[in-house]
Amino acid sequence: MVTDTNRFDRRRLLQAIGGGGAVLIAGCMGDLVGSDGGDADIQLLTMGVGDNIQGFFDETTAAFEEEHDISLELTSVTWDNAKQTVNNRVDGDQAPDVGRWPARWIPQLVGKEAIEPLDELMQGSFYDKFYEGMAEGCTYEGSYYGVPWAASNKCLFYNKNVFEAAGLDPEKPSLNSWDEMLEAATQITNETDTHALGLAGADAIETGSQYYHYHWSHGADLVDDDGAPVVNSPEGVAGLSFYADLHQKHGVTQPSPLSSTRQDIRELFESGSLGMVIAHAYAGLNIQENDAGFEFGIVQVPEGPAGRYSLNTVDSLVIFSQSEAKDLAKDLIRFYYDEERRFEYSSQKGFMPVMQSVGERAHFADSPVWGPFIEAGQYARTRPKLPNFNEFNDRMVLAIQQAVGGEQSPQAALDAAQEDLMSMMNAG
Amino acid sequence: MGRVFRSQRLRYVHQHRWAYLLIAPAAVFLLAVVGYPIVETFRLSLYQSQASTATETFVGLTHYEAILTDQAFYDLLYRTGKWVLAGVLGKTLLGLLIAVALNADVRGQKFFRTAFLIPWGIPYAISAVVFRWIEHPQYGALNAALLKLGVIEQGVGILGNPDTALLGVVVADIWIGTPFMAIIILAGLQSIPVELYEAASIDGADRYQQFRYITLPQLKGVLFIATLLSTIWTFVSFDVIWTMTRGGPLNATTTLVIQIYQVGLENGAMGRGAAYSVIGFFVLLMFALVYIRVYAGDDL
Structure with a gap:
């Protein structure tokens, strides 16, 4: 009725x-x-x-x-x-x-x-x-x-002073792909006391926003053309595996990413306590305004096997x-x-x-x-327009947390998310 | 017989018509702001109602069936139980200790009584933000102190670890709620006749025995009301958890109230959110009835 x-x-x-x-x-x-x-x-x-x-x-x-x-x-x-x-x-x-x-x-x-x-x-x-x-x-x-x-939209910020201290080229850094970013992060972790990369993992909407760069650039999508969830594709699993491994396997992130929101990692970078972070333009404007005492550079969000995307919010x-x-x-x-x-x-x-x-x-x-x-305008990609996107995103954030926290494998986390999202979408 | 009773009742109403007339506005107001939302929540729980659409579809008990057959709901109840038990126990024990200390004839008694009320006077959300900062893995005062003492080598994310996050928010809740308990218990302590202690002292009772056999029994009524209220408030508490963790990480701090907010308001599934609310209402009602039955007995 x-x-x-x-x-x-x-x-x-x-x-x-x-x-x-x-x-x-x-x-x-x-x-x-x-x-x-x-x-x-x-x-x-x-x-x-x-x-x-x-x-x-x-x-x-x-x-x-x-x-x-x-x-x-x-x-x-x-x-x-x-x-x-x-x-x-x-x-x-x-x-x-x-x-x-x-x-x-x-x-x-x-x-x-x-x-x-x-x-x-x-x-x-x-x-x-x-x-x-x-x-x-x-x-x-x-x-x-x-x-x-x-x-x-988003770009990758890096701290030139930290790069220099780690023996990396601060003016022309090799940060074109995720693998190159990981290589730089590993070197920073090995050569300095600074946490190399900011990773968002807190229970917050923006954790999804940070992660989707990895998901999309590995060739995965959130929903198909009919609006049905497709989060656990092999490409999606590869994207989440890379994201989770940054903390679980490579240890190149700040401690306790599950308590870090996007704002937390941006502020860490702005205070000079991080080597790299994906952030909005105002991270750079804040650093300039506050004269934080370090030089920074901005490059495009690294590309994955299926291209490069910059989350665009309008x-x-x-x-x-x-x-x-x-x-x-x-x-x-x-x-x-x-x-x-x-x-x-x-x-x-x-x-x-x-x-x-x-x-x-x-x-x-x-x-x-x-x-x-x-320049990043050419890589712009928006989140899908779904009437219940918040609920969708919440479920994705839970899967991200499960993988980053080591509670479940990326495959298991995304499989469970896919199942829940299907029920959610069918329920309207 | 029935007719006589009805006529007596009508006569009573007629005799007190002015009293009924005078309380009518208040009764109507209460029905509008308390009764109506409760009834509406019950009704809404029987419908599929997305905030994003202007339609409602009658689904009967589907939401209840889905919730009650999902293991996640029982995990949620267990977590809510832990949150309430730890919080109320902590607040009561700490409140009792503080009240006993404040009841003693110590210097600066007035200052301490006022000072202990301060946490209760601070908006909960602000206290929660302060605790989030204290427990922050990079900037937090707690981590800074532990690092300085050499206890840890790098910042520990209390709120970012599913095993410790609940403890992190419970500590904040205890800090916020203890002053209320302390003040209520202190009022109870001050109402205990001094003669009881004097008589016990003459009979050779030591301090512990006086506390065990005079103070605690005399405080029974006060403790009953205070813990009942504290249980209800902790059960429905939202600000502290939402501000500190938003129910995360990995739902480790999601209580029933957080779930209701996320499902009903944040995600716009108003029917399902209403069903959670109704279940919560009955859980709390059952607890209150059992608690009153078991602990109050014939005293209240």
Whole structure:
């Protein structure tokens, strides 16, 4: 029996009560930026507005209000509350007009018919502004549901001082393949007291993100074209074996990778306590800003037997179906994609540019930090868009932990994961 | 007979109509914020309900069947039991020791009583973050101290080892929850008549015998309430584990409450999450009933 719950039934009332609480909490805990009450003509919900970008939003909000003679309410919530807040607002019929939303979560809102297709907007000269891969990252079931807002991808950072101490060439290191990376890591482990490589293994979403580079580059996939899980292919087992062996067999990682999140290993590298780590561009920006006292280099994520991939994450701007100001919402989106504004946003926030013209500016193209990341665009690969990707990813993280912790062989860990994922997908 | 009873009851209600009217708003409020969510959770547990869709499919007891026939659920219950037992035992014993010490006539008694309350006044999540840092394999104060003393050669990841992670979070939970126990027990200690100790002393009872035969029996009621509350709070405790380990590594610190959050809210399987909640509700209810029956007897 399928019950249509589009009407305001008991469940929705409960969710609305919860939503009210979550919105209240989010309002208190998140940084409420430029809110002028609930009577605004248009509402924009975004996440994680910090000091580095608050000025940008203050200025652009004022400029848009003046340009259109309307009031714009900008609300920022913390990332921890983002998903729940948006879902509660949608369920409580209190959705904002425009919202920032990770592209990989688009299926979830499409499933609720909560966001509008933006095919009409994403065409012609407006569409041409974006890197193709970033724009395509906002599609689902053949339609554009978002406009690329922010993006990040990965490269391999290495500590030049550590390389030099280990007798490795700090300027032209051999780090093209996983095997070469392992060779360098082994030499660092043998010749220095520094832990050679950061390996994420904690019970966190990002452990999957770090591992998928190995999985994909060994020729494995997470799901097939029909969306069925295929994680335990021989290639997948080879990828996880290599990942786990870095700790289990070769001992070239930091101690206790099962307690290390992606953030932990990035911070270790930023403090000069690691030889290499796969990280976002802002690891480099942080080191430059904090003058950490060591030189670093950036190369592409090493390639495996089946190629090279850089995990690409795209956040988008979406328009909510409940919006009663959809035309104004589209105007707001167009407003934010003025080249100068995008440059200001990307450069201040430290995110990959999503517009080609911004990426071609010297600030990015000639930067020793940004240059490799712009180049990595050609290796970009996103996680599959599945309505229950979080659950999928959680199960993968458990398999990664089992292999890295030596509890199960990579084959057994992935076989068990495959079985659970099949049941999960069949259960819907 | 029945008619007489009904008419008496109606008369009683009529006589007290103003009292009923006055408590009605509170009763309606309680029904809305307590009763309704409980009923709704029961109902939701009978449906397949993904947060990502606007549809619900009635599946009857399928979620319960899947959960109760899965060995992983019993591992989860066992782990939850260990977490609750270790936490409540630690908090009670430490709380008792501190309360006895604070009850003695020592200098700075007021200062210590206030100081011991501080951990309880700090938001749990913040305390958990502090403990995560203390136990961090690279930056942690604990590892730094052990390294300096030469006990270990390199940082040990307490929270990264499935064998020690539960201990790592239990220690934080004990630190956070002990002040409550200490204060409650201290209140109980102060209500014990001094004459009992004086009489026992005259009869030749030593300190241990006084503690064993006067203090503990006199504290029975207080300890009963305090441990019951502590058990419930520890059972439903979320912040400490989530902040420190998110239930990992390898599910070594995943308790029933963490599982409910992961399944129902993080992964959006609201029906299955609700079924876990209902099971948790009954587990806690059964524990409370048995506990009251066994330990409270006719005293309460």
